[in-house]
Amino acid sequence: DTGVSQDPRHKITKRGQNVTFRCDPISEHNRLYWYRQTLGQGPEFLTYFQNEAQLEKSRLLSDRFSAERPKGSFSTLEIQRTEQGDSAMYLCASSLGWARGSYNEQFFGPGTRLTVL
């Protein structure tokens, strides 16, 4: 399977703990996005990478959140000192941008469901 993969699929943690999620994009995609989705809502943008550079961050991304894409391939999203309000589905997407006839179609992974107790 050559789609976007995310790990873990589910994470249950206690308030105050740190968690880290991983995303592996489609191999030839240079753009990578993180979104967050809560129940009954559409996904909301968190941050964007082009290759290894983090070029945009949403105001939703507080100081407790950090994302990296060290070699322009996989990405990690870390949440420090988790709060109950962080409970959500964290989605990763990748795209080719506007190269090779693409219109920046974003392909999503299966998500990581975070529950903070």
Place this chain on the structure above:
Amino acid sequence: TQLLEQSPQFLSIQEGENLTVYCNSSSVFSSLQWYRQEPGEGPVLLVTVVTGGEVKKLKRLTFQFGDARKDSSLHITAAQPGDTGLYLCAGLFAGGTSYGKLTFGQGTILTVHP
């Protein structure tokens, strides 16, 4: 703030019926994508529309992009139980400095009863 309104929020219909989902904004889209999402999974891309007035068909699904590129619709003919799911529209707004982040509608939860 650029908003994207999707309606209706819920649709519950019988197998064989037709339905339409709407996606509207006061701002112009560079492109608009429709996704379908199953519970516990990520959204799956159905179609991308980029040209005003464009119509695309995917089996029983018809997608239309408004002439002014501010609205879009998804029409399903003869719905089947397998069409059940969350349908999301997501737009890339024209202009601005965004690097291609998508703005999503709230989604339409479709349930098709056998």
